[in-house]
Amino acid sequence: MPDLTGILETVLYVEDLDRADAFYGGVMGLPCLHSDFRMRGYDVARRGVLLLFPRGGSLHPIETPGGTIPPHDGSGPHHVAFAIAAEALPAWEAHLAEADIVIEGRTRWPRGGTSLYFRDPDGHLLELATPGLWKGY
Numbered sequence: 001m002p003d004l005t006g007i008l009e010t011v012l013y014v015e016d017l018d019r020a021d022a023f024y025g026g027v028m029g030l031p032c033l034h035s036d037f038r039m040r041g042y043d044v045a046r047r048g049v050l051l052l053f054p055r056g057g058s059l060h061p062i063e064t065p066g067g068t069i070p071p072h073d074g075s076g077p078h079h080v081a082f083a084i085a086a087e088a089l090p091a092w093e094a095h096l097a098e099a100d101i102v103i104e105g106r107t108r109w110p111r112g113g114t115s116l117y118f119r120d121p122d123g124h125l126l127e128l129a130t131p132g133l134w135k136g137y
Contacts, residue, residue: 077124
């Protein structure tokens with residue numbers, strides 16, 4: 001079987017791109033790579049891309065000069081975990097508190113990692129996870 005080298009893109013579907021941009025660009029500090037009427041793309045630590053699409057806005061094929069992007073969409077609250085360094089956890093807790101973001105949960109994992117859980121403006125469950133969560137991380 002051929003090897004995979006990683007997950008390149010993660011997609012969330014949102015009600016309001018500008019509101020989501022204020023959260024992901026402002027609160028989460030993700031640099032915007034692309035912004036237009038149909039989507040936003042953010043760099044995640046130069047290891048992946050977070051894409052935001054309006055809910056229901058990608059239900060038809062999208063023709064580009066290079067080819068066709070098939071339809072996609074999603075509903076309900078989804079989950080994304082962001083990797084952080086263990087020593088950054090207190091700074092993230094303070095930053096989220098300063099931004100009035102409620103921490104909904106905190107888990108200490110058997111391997112030694114810690115996860116913080118909170119929501120974006122669309123109700124998606126976000127996680128900040130330190131090493132020790134998974135074997136290999």
